[in-house]
Each structure stands twice: as C-alpha cells, then as structure tokens.
Amino acid sequence: MTRASRTLAATVTLAVACMTLTGCFEEPSPHDAVRDFLVGWQSGDYDLAAGRTDGDLNTVRKALSDAKLELDAASFRFKITSVSMTGDESKAAFHAEVDLGENNPLWQYEGVLPLHLVDGLWKVRWSPSVLHPQLKEGQRFAVDTDPKPRQPVEDRAGDPLQTDTVLYVAGVYPARLGDQAEEVVARLSEVTGYAQDRLLSRIRSSPPDKFVPLVTFGRSRYQTMRPELDAISGIETQPQDQPVNPGAPKQVVGTVSALTPETEQKLGGPQRAGDSVGKSGLQQAYQDYLTGSTQTKVIILDLKTGKEVAKLKEWPGRQNVSVKTTIDSKIQAAAEQAVADTETSALVAVQGDTGEILAVGSKGMHQEKDALAGKFPAGTAFSIVAADALLKAKVSPKQRLACPQERTVGGARFVNTGQTTGTTGSATFQDHFAKGCVTALASLARRVTAADLVKSAEAFGVGKPWRLPLKSFSGSMPALSSDADKAKAIAGQNVEVSPLSMALVAAAVSSGTWRPPVLVTSPTSPGPAAEVVPVTQPDPVVVDAAVRTTLTAMMRAGAAGTPAQAGKGRVYGITATAGDQEDRPMTWFVGWQGDVAVAVLSRNYNAAAVAGSFFSAVRMPS
Template sequence: MRRARRTLSATVTLAIACTTLTGCFEEPSPHDAVRDFLVGWQSEDYDLAAGRTDGDQATVRKALSDAKLELDAASFRFKIKSVTVDGEESKADFRAEVDLGENNPLWEYDGVLPLHLVDGSWKVRWSPSVLHPQLKEGQRFAVDIGPNPRQPVVDRTGDPLQTDTVLYVAGVYPAQLGDRAEDVVVKLSEITNYAQDRLLSRIRSSPPDKFVPLVTFGRARYQALQSKLNAIPGIKIDPQDQPVNPDAPRQIVGSVSALTPETEQKLGGPQRAGDSVGKSGLQQAYQDYLTGSTETKVITLDLKTGKEVAKLKEWLGRQNVSVKTTLDRSVQAAAEQAVADSATSSLVVVDKNSGEIRAVATKGMHQEKDALAGKFPAGTAFSIVAADALLKAGVSPKQRLSCPAERTVGGARFVHAGQLGANTSGTFQENFAKGCVTALASLARRVKADDLRKSAEAFGVGQPWRLPLRSFNGSFPSLAGDADKAKAIAGQSVQVSPLGMALVGAAVASGTWHPPVLVTEPGSPDPSTEKAPLVQPDPVQLDAKVRTALTTMMRAGALSTPALAQQAKVYGVTATAGNQLTWFVGWQGDLAIAVLSKNYNASAVAGSFFSALRTSP
C-alpha cells in the first residue's frame, strides 16, 4: 500500500515536472535529451531513456532496469537543477530521490548528465556514472540490510516476561543461486503467497555473499511445509531463537507470530521478511519499539568479486528496545494461584503508592478485555466512594441504620442480598462492612448529587486515565433525584473495571488516588512521540479525616468477612453486584487489589492471594 501511494505520487510529480521542463528552455538546447532521459528512467520507459543516449540501447535499458532491482526501489524521482552548454558539450545537474521502501528514508543524491552533439542531436554520454557519480564499470548497486533481533517485554526488575521460541527463517545466499533466482522465487511464492517480485527484488538487491531472509515460519507451519521447502534448491533454513512465548500474565504480555504477506502489507512499517510481529497485548502495542527499524546501507559492489567497493549512504535506523513494565513475577504467581480454584474471576493488583500494576490474573475471563477494560456494575463496592461523600456530608460511622430485606427510596426498590441476614440494625460502619444495600441506599437523602459526583472523580471514576492497552476508567451517571442517588450509592448505575476498583482501594490505602501505570519505558507506544509519555490526570489527595474513617470502616469490612478475618492487617469490603457477581476491594501492606468473581466468593480469592503472597519467594 505504501509503495503504491509513493509511486502514484511520483507519477503526479512527473506530469507536473514534464510540463515545467518543457517551458524551461528554448531550442536548440539539450533540453529534450535531458527531459526524455530522466522521464524515461523515472517512468520505467527505458526505451525512451536509452534512445536519448549514445550507448548501446540494450545495455542502457538493462542498466536502468537493473538499478531499480538492485536498489529494491519503489520509485525514482528527479529534479533538474541546472543545464549548461559549452559549444558541442553540455552538462545537466540533477537531484535524484529514490524510495527504497521498507519504511526507510528517501535516498537523495546529486547526479550529472554529460551530453554532447551526435549528428546534430544532443545525446547523454553513457557510462555507469550517469546512474550515480561513484558507480564505475564492472560495479553494481546493492542494499545491505541489518535487521536487529526482537527485544523482550520485561518485568519491573528487567527479567523477560517471555521465553525464547524457535522461528524458522527461510532465505538464500544470492551468490549460490546463479541464474536460478527466478525459479526459486516462483516455487517459494507458490507455497507462501509472498509476491514473486518482492522476493526477487530482495534477492537481487542484496550483497551476494550475505544470507537474505525471505519468509519466517512458526514451528507448526514450518513442519507442515518443511518437505516442500527442502525441495527448493538454494533455500536455506535458519532457526532463530526469539523472545515470543509469553509468560504470565500472557494476555497482557501478548502473543507474537511470524510475519505473513497479509501482516506485512497491513503494517506498512519497518518489518520485513525474517521479522516477527506482535498480535496482541504489549507485543502488539509496542511492536515498533520491540523490532526497531532496519539498519540500511546503499553500497556498490564489484561484479567479479562481490565485495563492497563504496558506501553511498547509510541509515542506522531506530534502535529497538525492551519494554519495561511494572509487573512483579512473585505477585503475579500469587495472583495466578488465587484465581485457580474459581470458575470465573479477575484479580488486579496495584501498588498503593504509585498506581503501578503489579499483577493481572484471570480464570474464565480475559486479562485485557475484562480485567483492564471490562465494564461491570460496581454494586455495593462503590460504597467506598459513596462513603467518602457521605462522611464529608456529616454522616457518622456510628449512625444507626436499619437493614430491612427491602426498601424503596424515591420510588426505586432495593433488596438486600448480602452474606448476613436482613431485618437487622447496626451502625453505618457495620452496614458498610456487610454491604447492606437497603441501609446504604437510605442515606441518599443525606448527600447532594454533585458531592457524589465529586467523590467519584476523586477516586478516578470517569477520569481520563488510560493505558497502552485497552482499559476502562469507569462511568458515573447524571443524578436527578433521591432514586438516582440511591442507585449510585448502591453501585447499580455505576460501571467500573477491576483495574478501576483496585485503584479505589489503593487510594484509601495511601491517602492519594493515582492513575494506573503498566509501562515505565518507553514513555509512549508511538515512536514519533517517544519523549511524550501518555498524558494522565494528576494524583488526587483524599481528605485526611475522611480517609482515616474509611480505613477503619474497611478494616471492619475485612474482619466481618470469614475468609479474611484471620488475615493480618487486611482492609477491604466484600460486595455484591447482581447477576451472581461479587467484589472484594481492599489492601494489605503496599498492595491494593480488586477481585471480581461470578458464582464464587470474591473474598475467598482475596484470602487465597494474601496467603499465597506470604509464602511466595
């Protein structure tokens, strides 16, 4: 696609240039010869170009055609800088612009066309230096490519979050093919679907004694095609270890596959045959960093020896780098163990002091789509946020509230389905701890809608935070009356992700809400904005007195939960959210967590996590 666009652009430029050139000179002049030669070269009308030289027509046509193949060029464009005439001799200075493809910069150089009169007509005096001033007889162009191996995604200590897997790179040594290059390309194209012209140009543009990677295969596809590949004379297989097999959290790290004709065309980036491409997760989001860009040299070669004669241009490319995450292997292992016994659960762990994500584990759910970006009802887990607004409004943790089985607030009906029985009475703190929705909903009249919204924003709900992967920052509805406020306090009209709720727990634990962080280096997935990190909202400091009260209430919540009552210094609440969904939001030490489970007790997953964490290395 990119090559086609550039070629089209060149054609349009050519049409304009021809019109301009026609009016630049008055006859008699070497204008027609200069124009026709460069136009013919640019448009691949090599008969036109050769007819304007004094050289053997077949030799000139072949030299121009070979130059395009040897450079693997998508297009040539030219601009005449000046034309001077001295009797029967003339000289035209021109600027050449060669699109080498593969996302390399344009190669620009200055050339000279010497002309002289032959039987009254101006002719370009032919020699290889017409193509480039440094090209001599017995030499040709070549493009020397130096791809860098894929870099890993690493954890917070720099250890790779994937293991090496063997990819099989099929390629050739051009010097060993002789005149069989076209036959090899036809056969390879038949079994891989790579375009013949692309494969052939890669071979012909490369130094003859250098291995030229053409197609990369994963293990399964290589084994399926191995016999056919072995039957192609000249094809060599280079097994390469590449860091592509993801460790936990596998869906966050992401998968990698060999480059295919379809993905090569779709990406349009620095990838070329022999590379691997990220299909999901961080491997996909940071593909251009992990692969970098190709180091490229335009050189001249001696036709007899195949050795490099001169380096005409070099691009070092962008160095590929590792992607450093905030993930912690030991925390991840504990999280994986905690969700293992459940049927459907999601567990997110963040550092309370920074918002850095330490682990993401799921069972029957997707780590990115559900744990980071899932849109779930907050249920009574949202009472943490609502309590912030209620405490600021003057509601005391000791205020007595009844917990009936049912209650109507402003016309909205609420039914208590908590773990403890209904029709009881207790303090605000006790009803918060056991998640009595009917008691909490009754407080709607004690708080303003705008205060609930402000508390939601303070805890990051609906704030414009984001990650390099898909994520959901929550949504908070407009509140018109007591019924709307009661539904919000009960979390029935609020949507959140497990990540968002882990950040809520972290905010109470530390006293400051922090936006989430998953990757610390590079600052942005887009290399063009390498020095501009993802824009995140500022941290929000909680009211100190309110936070102290919330901490006490969440300690009571943990103590009232059988799965956590014996755990040391665990804080949190267990909540229901309808549709057999349960939440646990809380913390222990520096780690805040959110667990969302279906048909399973979320607090049991939390208890398993904290227990596993104590016994982990």
C-alpha cells in the first residue's frame, strides 16, 4: 500500500475513532481531556491537543508537530485502554500505532497520560514522556535506516550477469545544515521534482551525523544536473557502485534505473532514495527480492550530542537475495557469437533433460518478446510434433510419397517452396520430413485424426500454461475440423510457436521426456512487480519409446549434410521454412547435439548455419 493510501486509511479510521472516543464519555471527566488530546494529536489539530495540557501552548504544539517530522510518520492512531482517578489526580493508558511509511511495519507502543485538576479542569500534565514513556527533556525521536545494496542476477555457476555501474546519490548530513534545511530542500525539490515535504521529513527524521540519501541519478542525468546540484549549499553527492549494467542475455536480465519521483510514488514499497529500480526483464520481475527492504530503527537522540540514548524498536527488514538463473554464460557466449553475423535471428538453447534455459541469443529480435514470447508460424518445423501422431498411426518412415510442386488437400492448396524430390514417389516419408516437403507432408492428413494431432501437440507442450517469470509463449493450434485443417497443421501453417517452445520440442525428443521451461531456480516465484501471473507448472510427459527411436533417426537424417553439421559430433534436427505475418520467408532449425537442444529462427539467413556455428562454439559431445 502506498503512503498516500495508508494515510487515507488512517483518516477513515480516525473518523471512527473520534466517534468512539466521543461517544463513550458524556460527562466532564478526565476522559474528556484524554479524548481531546489524543484526537488532536492523531488528526493534526495540535491546538486542540495543546489546549488540554498544562504546558505552554507553543511548546506543546511544536513538540507534537516535531514528533511527526522526526518519525517521518504517515499517521498516528490511538486507543484508550484505561482511565483511573484518585482525587485530583488521574492516569490514562493508551495504545499507539505509528505508520512509519515506506512499507515498514506499524510501530506500536503503550503510553501513559498523567492528568490533574487545574482550576477545576482536567489537564494532561505535560512533559516529553507524554509522547513516549522513555522520551525526556533535551531528547528527540529519530528513525535510523540501513538500506541494503542491490543483489545481482546470477548465472547457473553463481557468476553475476551484470557488471557494476556508478549511480550518484545526492544527500545531506542534517547536522551540517543548521537552520537551512527548509531552504536546501526547497531548492532540491525545484531541481529534481521530488516532493519538498518528503525530502524535509527524511532529513528531520534521521540521525544528525548520518548521511541521508535524498535523490539518486544515473551517470548521464547526474552530469546534466551537476551544476545545479553543486550550487545548492549543503548537498553532497556520493558515487555508489551497484550491479545494474546488464550482461548477456541483456534483455532477459533486464535494465535498472535510479529511483525517480514517479517510480517512488508508483512503487510505494521499501524503495528509498539511493535505491535502484528494475525496469525490465528479471530485474523488474524480482525487484523486491533484489532490493529486500530497509533495516529500520526508531531511536531517541540527545539533542546536544546527537548520540543515540535509547532504541525503541527495530525491524531487520526482509533480507535481499540474488536471483539464480539457469543461464550458462559459456553457452550464452556461443549463442551471441552464432547470431552475430545475421540481421534478424533468435536462438534459444535448453538443457535436454531438465528444460532449463541455457542461453537466449538474438540479433535484430527481442530476447523476451520474440525468442521467449514471440508468436511465429511453425512451418514444417512442426512436422516433428506431427510425426509423433503419424508414427503412432502406423505411418512408416519408409513409406514412399510424391513431392509435387503443388497439391490440394481438402480444398487447401499447398506449394512446395523448398527442395523438391520429384513427383514419382521415389522418396520416403523420412526424406520429405528431412527436406521439409510441404506437399508430401500435407498428403498424410487423412492418415491421422484431428484428436491424435491435438494429443501429440499437447504432449510436446504446445498451448500449455507453463510457469516462467518473463513473458513467454508455449504455442497455439486452432480447432482441426477438416482434412484441410489437419494438412495445414502437419505443415505448420496454422500453428504458432516461439523459439522457446520449439527448443523444448527438440529437448523432448533428445531426452525422451517433454519438460516445462525453467529460467530461475531461486527464488521460487517472482515478486509483485512481475508482469506474469504464476501458474502451476505442468507435469513432464514421456515420449513413446518406439516413436522416439524412429524420430531420432529421422532427425539425424534431417541434420546430415546441412550447415548444422558443420563441426564435430553428431547433430540431430530439421531445417524448415515458414512465412511470417508479412509473408517474409523465415527459416527454422530445431534440433540438438549432446544434451543441448536448440531452436533457431532466422529471416534472410540459413538457420541451420546459425545452429552449426553455435554447436561448433559449444563443442558438445555427440
């Protein structure tokens, strides 16, 4: 809940409290003075509160006002717990709840109001202990905070996936400002846009000899504003190294910015000036874990020395933690190298037997929006999934099929734009699978039912709502109500997939089990800043053993003699063609080497060549 909404909630509660406090005591008594004092303090009507004490009105008003500033409090709430009276003396006990804001817990304590009769009227006997039993003359409240530095996003080996960069934190030492605090914050507010009252409250609530961070700047903004900041006497700027400069995969790791007035108001969480805020990727999804929450103490200070004389309450704050990913930095480097010479490509590599995402490389495409969450036509790459259904329907990989330039199935026209093998039927289903002959594959539509195709698609994860902290797409296939629909599905023309979903298809064949993707191993779920709502992770699905054996052989044939088999070791996979929404040709390579499965999607470039470059750089055993 933001500071503004918490203050509003306190105001609503105050209205109820006032009615309760007023309605309980109808006759003049100590209760009237207790009620008016606490209601005035709670509502900020310090004249009402001061008038119910025997102290100097100005002194009491200032003490109550200062207490709110010294605690940087969003609100006070009080509840009378008991009132006792002995002759001309009385004592009231109350329970206090102070909202310190910044998402800190409520500070709760028990207080006592001593009262006595003054000229026939009950008055609160004024002393600083009225505010808190441990507060004495010559003392004040303060809030001491200890923000934790941001933690890193890490690869699977525990190495950071970002480097340190310098952020600039402008702040003050309250003791050095003297009586110039209001003037300093007025100028700083004008320059930065931060609310003047918030800046002043932070200064007033802090220990006088401790540096109080007020505003954080990135390098470029700081350089722009430095002359204006330097012109404000009392403002000091301290550089701080923070792990916010993303390394590869940059768009998956995400960017971080300094806290601004807008983000501070929007977040309303544990962030304070001096903190950084994730703007995208994992940095945004795990913002609250990476920053944790600030350690906070409510203390009493000696006004003369500025030293702490009592600790009234302490909250350790939520410990911030690093985010541990499944990214393998060496494999990520190979992915970056493989796509470097292309114009538009995405490559996703996963661990075959776990579904863990090892690398996300891209050139001219976005790693999250395209590689993980993109919706692209599957083309004949989907024949891997269709082959599962066809093989279960007893279609033999040795069955001979014609591969004409054009074919019509159920009224749907198919054109073979790839390598043709003639129309005589001399090539096999395996040959056409390997070469991606659309017309041959589409001709098998009547050999399989729509239900079987749907079942195979589900078994390979297409359309499953898996859990991932970033946006992702598992694929989609429409209802198959005709032979034409089935033929289009086998050819991948009415099926949409992402590179991630196809990498998992390859991993299922290579390992024998389809598994949902994994990107982060700890923490187990993202924070409230994530754009993705967590769902239950789907169960793994075992691939039929006989089908897997046949598919493995078919995908070995599909990779043989292609650029994907450029290096040492056996590569398995198929090269496929598809057209995007603007009918621009795209190529797929979906396959694996060793225990690393990949999907490459490339426009105006041979995806198999990208895969070959990747496998050569990774040098996985076959």
